[in-house]
Amino acid sequence: MKRVSQLTALTAALGLAAFSSFAADMTHSLTLAELQQQKGAVIDTRVSAFYNGWPQALNGTSGHEPSALNLSASWLGAMNEAQLKAWATQHQLTQATPIALYGSDSDNQAVKARLSEAGFSHIALLGDALQIPARLQRLAHFEQLVYPQWLSQLQQGKPVTAAPAGEWKVIEAAWGAPKFYLLSHIPGADYIDTNEVESEPLWNKVSDDALKAMLAKHGIRHDTTVILYGRDVYAAARVAQIMLYAGVKDVRLLDGGWKAWDEAGLPVERGTPGKVTPAADFGAPVPGQPQLMLNTEQARGLLHRKDASLVSIRSWPEFTGVTSGYSYIKPKGEIQGARWGHAGSDATHMEDFKNPDGTMRSADDIAAMWKEWHIVADQQVAFYCGTGWRASETFMYARAMGWKNVGVYDGGWYEWSSNPQNPVATGERGPDSSL
Template sequence: MKRVSQLTALALFCSLASLSSLAAEMPDTMTLSQLQEQHGAVIDTRASAFYNGWPQSLSGTSGHEPAALNLSASWLDAMSDEQIAIWAKQHHLTPATSLALYGGDKTNQAVKARLEKAGYTHVSLLSDALQTPARLQRLPHFEQLVYPQWIHQLQQGNPVTAAPAGNWKVIEAAWGAPKFYLLNHIPGAGYIDTNEVESEPLWNKVSDDKLKAMLAKHGIRHDTTVILYGRDVYAAARVAQIMLYAGVKDVRILDGGWKAWSDAGLPVERGMPAEVKPAADFGAPIPGQPQLMVDMEQARGMLHRKDASLVSIRSWPEFIGETSGYSYIKPKGEIAGARWGHGGSDATHMEDFHNPDGTMRSADDIASMWKSWNILPEQHVAFYCGTGWRASETFMYARAMGWKNVAVYDGGWYEWSSHPQNPVSTGERGPESSL
C-alpha cells in the first residue's frame, strides 16, 4: 500500500476542514433579507405556471419572490449537467453565490441535489417564502397563459381562478387536416385549420369578411372565451393573435401546448370534433382591434426609431442572411434596420423563448434579451418572422408581460423580400445597426 506523506495528509486534512467550515457557515434556511445581504439569488422550484402568477389553490398566494429565478424540478429530467451549468451562467450564478430555494419539499430537494452536483454548494431553503403577498411579483396577465390542470378543472365544472366571464371553448389549432387531433386531443376540443385564418400567396391573414365567416362557423362571438392549444405553440398563437385582431375579447393559449397536456397525464379523446352550432352574429364590428396588425408601410415607418421597434423573430442564420429559413421563400437577408428579437435554432424552433418543457421562459429573461437590442416595453413594438407564426407567439408573450403597444407585421420577411425596392441587410451586425 502506498504510504501518504505527513505533508500530504496535512494538506488533505486542511482541505476537508475548509469544506466542512464552508458547509457549516451555510445555514439550512435563510430569510429573503438575509439572502439579499449576501447578494444571493432566490430560486423558485415550482412549475412555471405558479411562478408566473397562477395561485396553487383558489385562496393561495399569487406570484414569485422578488427577482426570483425559476428552475422547476419538473425540468430536471430534460436538462443535462451541462445545461444546468449553462442556465446558471446565464443568470450570473457562481459556485460562491448563496442560493435559497422555495417551492415544495420534494421539488426543493430535487433542485438542491442537481445544483450541488453541479458544484453549487451554498444552497439553503428560503424560510419566509410566499408569506408576504405584497412583495410577490407576477406576469401582469398570467391568466392569458393557462396550464393543463386549469383547463381540466374548468371542464369538470370546478371553480377556477380567472374563470371565463361567459361561454368558452377549447380549440386545437394546426396546419391542414386534423391527423394528430384524430389520434388524441383534449376532451371536447374543437379544431381549427390555420388555412382558415391565413392564405397564399404570402400566408397573410384572410380578409375580414372571411374571418367573420370563420368565427361564425366555429360558434365564436366577441364575448366567447377561446382557449387555444397546438402541437406547436406558435400555431395556436397565430390563430389567437388573429382572433384578438378580429375582436374576440378573451383569447388564451395553453402554455407549452399539447405536450404540456400530455405530460400532465390528463384524459384524452380520439376521433372527429363534435358538430358546432354556428354563431348567428359576432356581436361586434370586425376588426375590433385593428392596431394589433401593421402592414408593410407601417412597418417601414417603425425603422430606426427610439420610440418604436420592428422586431425580427427569426433564427440568427436567417437574420444575417445565411438562409431564408423556408423552402418556398428564396431571398435571403433581413429587413434593414430591424432589431433582432431572437428565435431559435431554425424557422421551426423557438428555444430562446422556451423553458426545457416548452413553456414560456421567464419574463425577466425575455425582457433582458430584448433590451440588449433596444427593444423596450414603452415603445410601439411590432414582431414579424417569415409568415407570422413565430411573431404571434412572441406577441402573446409580450401581451402576457403587460407590454401595452404590441402588434404583428403580418407580411413579414416573405412580403418584404418580394418587393425589390425594400432595404435589406445581410451579414453579422449588432444592435447599433438599428439605431
C-alpha cells in the same frame, strides 16, 4: 413476503441515513433580507405556471419572490449537466453564490441535489417564502397562459382562478387536416386548420369578411373565451393573434401546448370534432383591434426610431442572411433597420423563448434579451418572422407580460423581400445597427 437480504437492508439503511442527512442540510434557512445582504440568488423550484402568477390554491398567494429565478424541479430530467451549467452562467450564478430555494420539499430536494452535483455548495431554504403577498411579482396577465390542471378543472365545472366570464371553447389549431387530432386530443376540443385564417400567396391573414365567417362557423362571438392549444404552440398563437385582431376579447393559450397536456396525464379523446352550433352574429365590428396587425408601410414607419421597434423573430442565420429559413422563400437577408428579437435554432423552433418543458421562459429573461437590442416595453413594438407564426407566439408572450403597444407585421420577411425596392441587410451586426 420476500426475505430481504442483509446487504439490501444495509443499503436501504444507508440510503435512509443519507437522505436524512441531506434533508437536515436543507433545514438551514435564510430570510429574503438576509439573502439580499449576502448578494445571493433566490430560486423558485415550482412549475412555471405558479411562478408566473397562478395561485396553487383558489384564493391563495400569487406570484414569485422579487427577482427570483425559476428552475423547476420538473425540468431537471430534460437538462443535462452542460445545460444546467449554461443556465447558471446565463443568470450569473457562480459556485460561491449563496442560493435559497423555495417550493415543495421534494422539489427543493431535487433541485438542491442537481445544483450540488454541479458544484454549488451554499444552498439554503428561503425561510419566509410566499409569506408576504405584497412583495410577490407576477406576469401582468398570467391568466392568458393557462396550464393543464387549470383547464381540466374548468372542464369539470370546478371553481378556478380567472374563470371565463361567459361561454368558453377549447380549440386545437394546426396546419392542414386534423390527422393528429383524430388520434388524440383534449376532450371537447374543436379544431381549426390554420388555412382558415391565412392564405396564399404570402400566407397573410384572410380578409375580414372571411375571418368573420370563420368565427361564426366555429360558434365564436366577441365575448366568447377561446382557449387555444397546438402540437406546435406557434400554430395556436397565430390563430389566437388573428382572433384578437378580429375582436375576440378573451383569447388564451395553453402554455406548453399539447405536450403539456399529454405529459400531465390528463384525459384525452379521439375522433372527429363534435358538432358546433354556428354563431348567428359576432356581436361587434370586425376587426375589433385593427392596430394589432400592421401592413408593410406601417412596419416601415417603425424603423430607426427610439420610441418604436420592428422586431425580427427569426433565427440568427436568417437574420444575417445565411439562409431564408423556408423552402418557398428564396431571398435571404433581413429588413434593414429591424431589431433582432431572438427565436431559435431555425425557422421551426423557438428555444430562446422556452423553458426546458416547452412553456414560456420567464418574463425577466425575455425582457433582458430584448433590452440588449433596444427593445423595451414603452415603445410601439411590432414583431414579424417569415409568415407570422413565430411572431404571433412572441406577441402572445409580450401581451401576457403586460406590454401594451404590441402588434404583428403580418407580411413579414416573405412580403418585404418580394419587393426588390425594400432595403435589406445581410451579414453579422449588432444592436446599434438599428439606430
